[in-house]
Amino acid sequence: MASVSMTVNGKSVSGDVAPNTLLVDFLRENLRLTGTHVGCDTSQCGACVIHVNGKSVKACTMLAVQAEGADVTTIEGLANGDQLHPMQEAFREHHGLQCGFCTPGMVMSAVDLANTIDNPDEKTIRHWLEGNICRCTGYHNIVKAIEAGSKAMQAGKQAAD
Amino acid sequence: MSSFEYHRPTSVADAVAALGGGDEATVVAGGMTLLPTIKQRLADPSDLVDLSGVGEMKGISEEGGAIVIGAMTTHGEVASNPVVQAKIPALASLAGNIGDPQVRNRGTIGGSVANNDPAACYPAGLMAMNATVHTNKRAIPVDDFFTGMFETALEEGELVTKVSVPVPDKAAYIKFPQPASRYALVGVAVAQTGGAARVAVTGAGQDGVFRVADAEAALSGSFSPDALDGVSVDADGLNSDLHGSAAYRASLVMTLAKRAVAAANG
Numbered sequence: 305m306a307s308v309s310m311t312v313n314g315k316s317v318s319g320d321v322a323p324n325t326l327l328v329d330f331l332r333e334n335l336r337l338t339g340t341h342v343g344c345d346t347s348q349c350g351a352c353v354i355h356v357n358g359k360s361v362k363a364c365t366m367l368a369v370q371a372e373g374a375d376v377t378t379i380e381g382l383a384n385g386d387q388l389h390p391m392q393e394a395f396r397e398h399h400g401l402q403c404g405f406c407t408p409g410m411v412m413s414a415v416d417l418a419n420t421i422d423n424p425d426e427k428t429i430r431h432w433l434e435g436n437i438c439r440c441t442g443y444h445n446i447v448k449a450i451e452a453g454s455k456a457m458q459a460g461k462q463a464a465d
Numbered sequence: 466m467s468s469f470e471y472h473r474p475t476s477v478a479d480a481v482a483a484l485g486g487g488d489e490a491t492v493v494a495g496g497m498t499l500l501p502t503i504k505q506r507l508a509d510p511s512d513l514v515d516l517s518g519v520g521e522m523k524g525i526s527e528e529g530g531a532i533v534i535g536a537m538t539t540h541g542e543v544a545s546n547p548v549v550q551a552k553i554p555a556l557a558s559l560a561g562n563i564g565d566p567q568v569r570n571r572g573t574i575g576g577s578v579a580n581n582d583p584a585a586c587y588p589a590g591l592m593a594m595n596a597t598v599h600t601n602k603r604a605i606p607v608d609d610f611f612t613g614m615f616e617t618a619l620e621e622g623e624l625v626t627k628v629s630v631p632v633p634d635k636a637a638y639i640k641f642p643q644p645a646s647r648y649a650l651v652g653v654a655v656a657q658t659g660g661a662a663r664v665a666v667t668g669a670g671q672d673g674v675f676r677v678a679d680a681e682a683a684l685s686g687s688f689s690p691d692a693l694d695g696v697s698v699d700a701d702g703l704n705s706d707l708h709g710s711a712a713y714r715a716s717l718v719m720t721l722a723k724r725a726v727a728a729a730n731g
Contacts, residue, residue, distance in 0.1 A: 306471060323471035323513070324503075347501050350567065359541070359570040365500050366571065369471050370515060416566065434647060435565025 310374045312337070313381030321368045328352045328363035330371075331378060339379040339408050343437070350436035353409035354378045360416035362435070379408035382415065390456035391415050391449075400449030402440035410436050410446055418454040426451065466504050470512045477521060477601050480514055481622050487512030492624060494537060494576030497568050522575065522626055525549060530632055532556070536575025536625045541566070543574060555636035555729065559590045559654070562640060564647065575625040581673055583614045583704075584648040588674035590638045592665035593654035596630045604629075614673045633658045635688070637728035639721045641668075643708050651714050653721040655729055657688050664722055669703045669714040680722055688730065690723040 309318035312335060319334045331337045331354070343351030345364055352363040355377040382389035388396065391414050401407045410433070417424055417432045424432065429450050430443070438446060472483040484490045490512035493499050502508045516522060522537040525546050532552055534543060543549055544561030563569055563577075563586050577587040578598055591598075591607050598610045600623045610618050619625070636656035643650040649668035656663050662684035664677045683692045698718045703711040 322468060324466045324468050326466070345504065347497070347568075350565070353567055360567050361570050362567045365496060367471070367496075367500070367513075369473075370496070370517065372473070413566065420566075432566055435567045 306369050308368050308372050310371045310376055312376045313378060319368075323367065323369055325368045326364055327354075327356075327366040327368045327371050327376075330368035331363060331376075337378050337380050341405055341408055343405065343409075348435075348437065349406070349409070350413060350433075351406050351409040353412040353436065355412060355416060358416075358419070360413050377412075379412060382411065389415070390460055391418065391453035394453030394456060395446075395449045398445050398449035398452055400442070400446040402438070402442040406436060406438045406440075410438070410450075414450040414453060415457075417450065418457045422454075423458055424451070424454055429454075467506065467509050469503075469510050471515065472512060473515045473518045475518045475520065477519060477624060477626060480516055480519060480624060481601060483512065483514045484622055484624075490514060492516055492579075494579070495539065495568075495572040496576075497564065497572040498576070498580050498582065516575075516624070527552065528629070531629045532632060533627055533629045534574050535627050536579075537573050538575075540564070540569035540572050540574070540577075544569065552632045553594070553630060553636060555633075555638055555654070555656070556590060556594070556630060559586050559638040562586070574628055578610070578628060579617060579619060579625050581611050581613075581615055581617050582648075583670065583673040584643075584650075584652075584668045586638065586640060586649060586652055586667060589649075589652050589654040589665040589667035590636075591628065591630065592674050592676060593638070593656040593663045594630050594633050594636060595656070595658070595663060596628055598625055599627045599629060600625055608676075611674050614671065616673070631658065635729040635731075637725040639725045639728060641717055641721055650708055651717040651721055653718060653725050655684065655722060655725040657684070657729065661685050662688055666698075666718050669718055671702055671704055677718065677722070680719070684726065688726060690726045693719060693723050693726065 305320045341351035343349035347365040354363045474480040488511045491510040492514045523535040540560040540563045550557045596607045598605045633656040638654040640649045640652040651669045652667040654665045664680040698715045700711040700715040703714045705711040
């Protein structure tokens with residue numbers, strides 16, 4: 305067993321894990337943060353996307369021990385109390401989901417996109433989503449939601465400046 | 466996932482020492498290939514030596530007409546680096562189209578070249594740009610480094626530490642992605658430096674990345690798409706699978722080579 309410590313959604317956490325424990329399993333099993341989903345477990349579907357040190361990664365393709373000392377954000381860490389994050393709100397408003405299984409990964413990927421590229425257009429969004437699969441094939445509204453969510457995040461940044 | 470010991474050294478020397486410690490020890494860079502491979506039980510290492518803590522393997526600098534990229538630099542870092550974007554935009558573009566954003570945030574140039582996946586993008590780009598792979602033991606010209614499918618010149622205990630890419634006059638890389646996996650069904654990189662052209666192909670060869678001598682000769686005379694009219698590659702030795710026959714891949718190589726030259730000429 306190895307001991308591991310990291311910050312998850314602003315809180316310091318630690319635990320004893322086997323070295324082969326995936327980060328997604330540490331989040332779901334040890335911390336009971338089950339918003340991060342396991343879709344394919346083969347690094348293809350993106351349902352497990354979280355942020356590690358501000359960048360989106362697939363939590364099924366990273367070991368818990370590799371996140372030692374890292375700042376981790378999961379879907380549970382986005383909202384501010386009862387107030388949804390602007391990207392979550394945009395997914396709700398534009399109905400950017402069908403069954404909802406891929407949604408946590410879609411939202412986390414989208415937030416990284418909006419943080420990386422200001423006001424991404426449809427082509428940019430679709431290219432960015434190469435690592436996120438929606439097997440309901442509901443991409444149209446997801447793309448619309450991300451376009452709106454990115455604008456809302458941009459407006460929020462400008463208001464803060 | 467089978468069990469292993471995990472090590473996170475902070476220097477190349479400690480990493481090499483840790484590698485020597487296990488029966489089946491292996492290094493993990495970004496882990497974008499290795500971790501899925503372990504999960505599928507196609508690899509069963511006794512020890513995993515994580516290079517992410519090795520500071521001397523990180524970073525991008527410009528040294529004497531070349532861009533030097535630390536082995537643990539991610540594809541995302543190469544794609545967004547202002548020096549790479551200014552000096553070798555083709556390399557920034559290549560890195561920015563590997564896999565997907567999440568792969569680019571973890572996957573590294575050192576891991577990609579050491580793995581030498583026959584459909585990876587970096588081997589073609591680096592071969593066209595005549596790069597040099599530096600290890601903890603020596604400097605290896607790229608033509609000697611990639612030796613076959615998933616095979617390189619790396620020896621036991623030898624780690625890629627950095628890759629040095631001479632700045633070409635012009636270069637471009639065009640990938641024709643397999644529609645489902647997004648790996649290169651065929652990818653072609655072209656580069657021109659001082660009038661000499663190099664053309665390298667990924668995704669098509671049974672032995673991995675390869676150069677196309679006839680195309681290079683034609684482009685060294687005139688670096689234009691038209692110069693490639695009449696030039697062909699032999700379908701013998703090319704991959705043939707349900708995604709495309711060898712003849713289809715041979716045709717794609719020349720089509721993409723022309724597009725790459727056009728893109729390089731801007």
